[in-house]
Amino acid sequence: MSAITEQKCPHCGGAVEFNIGAQKLKCPYCDTEFDIAAMQQAEDFAANTVEQINWNSQNSQWDAGETDGMSVYACKSCGGEIVADRTTGATSCPYCGNQVVMQGQFSGALKPDLVIPFKLDKKAAKEALKKHFKGKKFVPKAFLSDNKLDEVKGVYVPHWLFSCDAVVNATYQAEKYKHWSDSKNDYTETSAYNVYRSGAIGFDNVPVDGSTKMPDDLMESIEPFNIGEAVPFNTAYLAGYLADKYDVDVNQSMNRANERIKASALDAFEDTVKGYDSVSPLQANMQVANGSYKYALYPVWLLNVKWNGKNHTFAMNGQTGKFVGNIPTEDKKARLIGGLGGLAAGALIYIIINIISSL
Amino acid sequence: MTKKIFSILIAVMVCLSMAVFASAYTQLYIYDPDFHLTEDEKYEIDMCGIEIERATGYAVLFGITSQTEISNEEYVESVYANNTDTANGIAVLHNTEEQEYYYYIAGDEKGIFNDDVIDAMITAYNASDSYYGGLMGFYAAAETALEAPPVYNTAPMGGNAITNNSDSYVSESEPIERTLPLVVDAANIIPDDVEKALIARCETMAEEYKMEVAIVTTSDFGGLIAEAYADDFYDFNGYGYGENDDGMLVVYKPGEEGEREIYITTHGNGSGVFFQGIREGIIADMKNHLIAEDYEKAFNTYLDRAEAQLKPGTPIIWLFVLALVGAVVGLLITGSMTAKNKSVIAQNQAKVYTRQGSMNVTDAQDVFAYSFVNTTPKQTSSNSNDDSTHTSSSGRTHNGSGAKF
Numbered sequence: 167m168s169a170i171t172e173q174k175c176p177h178c179g180g181a182v183e184f185n186i187g188a189q190k191l192k193c194p195y196c197d198t199e200f201d202i203a204a205m206q207q208a209e210d211f212a213a214n215t216v217e218q219i220n221w222n223s224q225n226s227q228w229d230a231g232e233t234d235g236m237s238v239y240a241c242k243s244c245g246g247e248i249v250a251d252r253t254t255g256a257t258s259c260p261y262c263g264n265q266v267v268m269q270g271q272f273s274g275a276l277k278p279d280l281v282i283p284f285k286l287d288k289k290a291a292k293e294a295l296k297k298h299f300k301g302k303k304f305v306p307k308a309f310l311s312d313n314k315l316d317e318v319k320g321v322y323v324p325h326w327l328f329s330c331d332a333v334v335n336a337t338y339q340a341e342k343y344k345h346w347s348d349s350k351n352d353y354t355e356t357s358a359y360n361v362y363r364s365g366a367i368g369f370d371n372v373p374v375d376g377s378t379k380m381p382d383d384l385m386e387s388i389e390p391f392n393i394g395e396a397v398p399f400n401t402a403y404l405a406g407y408l409a410d411k412y413d414v415d416v417n418q419s420m421n422r423a424n425e426r427i428k429a430s431a432l433d434a435f436e437d438t439v440k441g442y443d444s445v446s447p448l449q450a451n452m453q454v455a456n457g458s459y460k461y462a463l464y465p466v467w468l469l470n471v472k473w474n475g476k477n478h479t480f481a482m483n484g485q486t487g488k489f490v491g492n493i494p495t496e497d498k499k500a501r502l503i504g505g506l507g508g509l510a511a512g513a514l515i516y517i518i519i520n521i522i523s524s525l
Numbered sequence: 526m527t528k529k530i531f532s533i534l535i536a537v538m539v540c541l542s543m544a545v546f547a548s549a550y551t552q553l554y555i556y557d558p559d560f561h562l563t564e565d566e567k568y569e570i571d572m573c574g575i576e577i578e579r580a581t582g583y584a585v586l587f588g589i590t591s592q593t594e595i596s597n598e599e600y601v602e603s604v605y606a607n608n609t610d611t612a613n614g615i616a617v618l619h620n621t622e623e624q625e626y627y628y629y630i631a632g633d634e635k636g637i638f639n640d641d642v643i644d645a646m647i648t649a650y651n652a653s654d655s656y657y658g659g660l661m662g663f664y665a666a667a668e669t670a671l672e673a674p675p676v677y678n679t680a681p682m683g684g685n686a687i688t689n690n691s692d693s694y695v696s697e698s699e700p701i702e703r704t705l706p707l708v709v710d711a712a713n714i715i716p717d718d719v720e721k722a723l724i725a726r727c728e729t730m731a732e733e734y735k736m737e738v739a740i741v742t743t744s745d746f747g748g749l750i751a752e753a754y755a756d757d758f759y760d761f762n763g764y765g766y767g768e769n770d771d772g773m774l775v776v777y778k779p780g781e782e783g784e785r786e787i788y789i790t791t792h793g794n795g796s797g798v799f800f801q802g803i804r805e806g807i808i809a810d811m812k813n814h815l816i817a818e819d820y821e822k823a824f825n826t827y828l829d830r831a832e833a834q835l836k837p838g839t840p841i842i843w844l845f846v847l848a849l850v851g852a853v854v855g856l857l858i859t860g861s862m863t864a865k866n867k868s869v870i871a872q873n874q875a876k877v878y879t880r881q882g883s884m885n886v887t888d889a890q891d892v893f894a895y896s897f898v899n900t901t902p903k904q905t906s907s908n909s910n911d912d913s914t915h916t917s918s919s920g921r922t923h924n925g926s927g928a929k930f
Contacts (some may be wrong), residue, residue, distance in 0.1 A: 198895045303862040323654040340891070350903060372875045390877050426875035433621040434879070438886055459735035487926070490868040499860040508855020519563030519843075 175200075196198040221328065221457035228277045236401060238411075239266040246379040248321070249409040260319035260408055260468045261379045262477060275411070278399040280462040281322065282391055284407065284484040288318050291467035291482045294489040298480065304500040305493050313473040320484060322404065322463035323385060324376035324412035327393070328423035330430035330457035331366045336450040338363070340442035359442070363435045364457065369427050373464070376412030380466075381479075382422070387490040388483040391464050395485065399463065409463060410482060416459055423459075428452045528580035555660065556604050557586035559621070566657040574666040581671040583637070584614030587660060588652075591622040601629045617646065617663070634704050642670040686746055701763035707731065708824075712742035714779055719821045726828055734835040736795060739764050740824050744778065751788035753774060756917030759790055770795035770921075775807075775827055777815065784817060787912050788927035796914070796924040804926035806830065811928060 175182045182194035191200040239248050243264035259266050292315065300312060338361040346353050371393045375385040397403075432450050439445045465484030470477050473494070480491030527561055544599040554574025555567050562570070570587075578584050595603075605616035607765040613632035620627070626647050629637050649662035707727035710720050723740060730836075731737045746754040759765065765772040771793035778786045789804045799807075807830045814823035833841065917923050 172608060196897065198897050200895050201893065274818025275920040298868075302866050304859065305866060347903070352901045352903060354899045354901075355896060356895045356899070360890075360892045360894045362888060362892070363886060364888035365884070365886035367885070368880030369875055369878045370880050372878045381869075383869050386872040387869045389872055401917060423875075429873055430879065433874070433876070433884070434884060438889065439891075455532045492869050493866040495863045495866040497863060500863045504855035504857075504859030505852045506855075508851035508853065508858075509848045510851070511855065512849065513844060515851070516844045516847045 171345070221416075221454065221459050233401070236404070241266045244254050244379060246377075247411055247413070249411055250404070250407075258317055258437070259318075260317065260321045260470075261479070262470075263298075276336070277460050277464045278324070278480070279460040280327075280393075280396040281399045281403050282462070282464055282485050283395045283403050284320055284465040285395075286467070286482070286484055286487050288320065288467070290487065290491075291318055291469060294482050294487060295421075295469050295471075295480055298491065299493065302493055304496045304503075306496055309473050309494050313471045313478075315469060315471055317468070317470040319468050320407040321466050321468050322407055322409040323380050323466045324410055325373040325385075325418050325462050326376050326412070326414075326419040326423070326466050327371040327373050327419070327460045327462050328457070329370045329372070330460070331368045331428050331455040332452040333366045333455050334364065334431050334435050334442065334450070335453075336363045336432060336435050337361065337448045338436065338445050339448050340438050340445045341438055342441075343443045361439050361442075361445070361449075363438055365435065367434050369430070371460070371462075372423050372426055374414075374422045376414045377410045377421060378413050383468070384479065384481050384490065385464075388466065388486075388488045391483065391485050393462075396462060403463075407465075412461065416461075421460075421496065424452075424454075427454075441507050507520050553608050554584070554586050556586065556590075556608065557656075558590055558592075561589050561621075561656040562660075563657075566660075570660050570664065573668075577664065577668050577671060578611060578614075580668075582611070582613060583633075583671050584609040584611035584631075584666045585664065585671075586614065586616040587663060588618045589621060589656060590615065590618065591620065595750070596627070597623075597627040601627045605629050605631055614878070615643075615667075617643070617650075619650070637670055642666075645670065652908075702763070703737075703763035703765075705762050705764075707737060708740045712743050712744040712777075712779055714742055714818070715824070719824075721822055723828070726825075730828065730832060730835065731766055734832075735766050735771065735776075735800065736772075736835055737764055737766045738828060738831045738835075739772065739774040740827065741774060741776045742779070742820075743776060746778060746786075751786050751929075752790070752915070752925055753918060755788045755790040755925060755927075756915075756921075756923045757919065759792060759923070760917055760919035760921055764847075765795075766791055767793075771795050773831060777823075779815075779818075782816075783929070786822045786927065786929045787811065787815065788925060790917075790923045790925040792921065792923050796922075799831065799924075801924070801926060803830070803834055804924075805858070806827045808926060808928050812928070816930070832926070 173194035174180070175196065175198060178193060178196040179196070180193050182191045182193045182200060184190075185192035185199070192198070193200075235445075236249050239250060240246070241248075241259035241262060241264055244259060244262045246259055246261055248260065248266065258264060295315065299305070340359045340361045342357045342358070342359075344355040373385075373389065373391070375382045431452055432447065435450075436445060436447065467482040467484050469480040469482070469491070471480065478491065478494070480489065482489045553567075553571060555562065555570045557567065574585055584605070586605055586608055588601065590600065592600065597618060601616050601618035604618060605614065608616075611631070613634055615631070615633070615638050616629045616881075618627045618629075627901045628638075628643055646663050646666040649666035650659040655660040706724050708715070708720055708724045715723070727738055727740070741755075741758055743754070749757065755774060758776060759770075759772070760772045764770065764774055769792075770882050773789060773791045773795040775787065780786070787808055789799070789807060791799045791804070805826055810826050810830060811823045814820070814826060914922055914924055
């Protein structure tokens, strides 16, 4: 014997009742009728949406003697640890510009699976910085004239790369509207549909920054990197550059990958709900199938610009040249000039109209 | 001989004076072929008619007859036509044989003689046992009606109760001359000195801007809705400047809360100058003054707003609108400039990492759940109506806005 459950009206939230005449469920509050099969289907679908995410990895380990030529340096100021081969050495922290000291031989941590080698050099990074400042408005003049390019460092930034098939079960409420009028009233008929979508969509190498010292939004801003040019890691690629060790492990990074994958997967499925005037998600769940992750080093030029005693960090994708970084902006001045300039322009237009109309 | 000549001179002078006296009676107000009245009584009644015409410009005639040779309608018209040339007036006929009354109205540009007024005059006539007493009552009622605040034309002019050629179309090519002032205070709510000042201002504005801006108050729309009353008042009383009758007219009916009603009608170029937003703005600005019964402020506000709109150049309100729009556009422009300085933005999507061709929809169902109909009553015109263009009873085009409060 099945349990007696109270059914809620999806339109007004009232308790619905079975209407014998119509052989349908009917809401006594808003008179909306429901098909029993449709209601049952909605419930079944809701019950079948348990989120489950699993990831697998086959990370490599360091070979014996592979890290012999690598030293670890620690920043006195921000505490960041960087890795450089002995021929490169390191004198200052690429993140904060302060002095670093060698701590000793590199050891521990996972061996990166992949590395994308630098394609652009320091000169390109410096030119990109100049280009980045060009044409920007409402930047303090003193910043443009007095800023000091303190450090330009090529850093291999650790990233976790997540790949999976996102299995999606989603329910949407979709509505179609029909409008008509007579002499007294305007009418709007709303036809509501329960829309179900199930399926899968694959994602490859979604990157998550594995360094706490590197701001996540800065790294996401210089995406994407072309993973097709990645090669199996070899310490030889570190020559002349610094490398950061991951200090955000894969488990911590998964959440960010899930967020990004889920948002795009659900969007992709919502895009398949067509032919309606409005669509709103009711319930959406994602499970991960065939999830795997890799550990990779991405090439990033970091440029620290000092101005007014503060450090402003700019970053360039060492592979594609995409350059980002927030430039100090005089927001108040911009608002004042925009507002007053617009007021004056409006007044000028008024005067011109008056002069023309009086001719 | 000298005495004889003197006597002849005296006789000539008497004859001349008789002739002059007789000429004074060429305009008789009472027509009595069956001699129901004495000569003295006729003289008294004529004096009443003379006095009324002198004071009001209206001729009021009365005929008493038992004839049936021509129709009563023709008879009463001939009583008026044969005895006076006055443009405005009324002749009433009492057919003693049929005991029926007939009347003929000429002109009546003030719209005095409606059914109620004529009924009151005939009732006064019947109130006395004698013809003389009845006629004195009739003329007293006529005098009262003519001196009372006039009932204005909201019906076609020139018609009369008997031969009513009710062609209600006011031809644009046959304009009616306006005889009423630009301020008509039929509800008697505007102090006289204020009314005079308003009239002077309206006339100056009409000359200066070639646009008649008029004010009408009334205590009754005569069974019409405000829009029809305003349109008809405008059309049938000849308002509007120039060939196109350009102008605007506000009609206000005072009353208790919820019964006050205002309507602004426009015609010709007035519809272009005083468009819907302006009309609604004028009504909004006047409302509080009307509620406070400060009619001087209310109607001067109406004229201020009208004048601001008529003055050469763009109304000052546009300065504020343009400046505000300019400020918003300016902020958007500088906002977009400063936004370019910020290029560090977190990526919340992973679309770029989607595996090509991997999208696989295994189950897609669109199940109808329910439907319902929302019914919204259409807005009525009782609270605030505007309109787009409409046609008045005269067949002319008006625009208007109104409110009840």
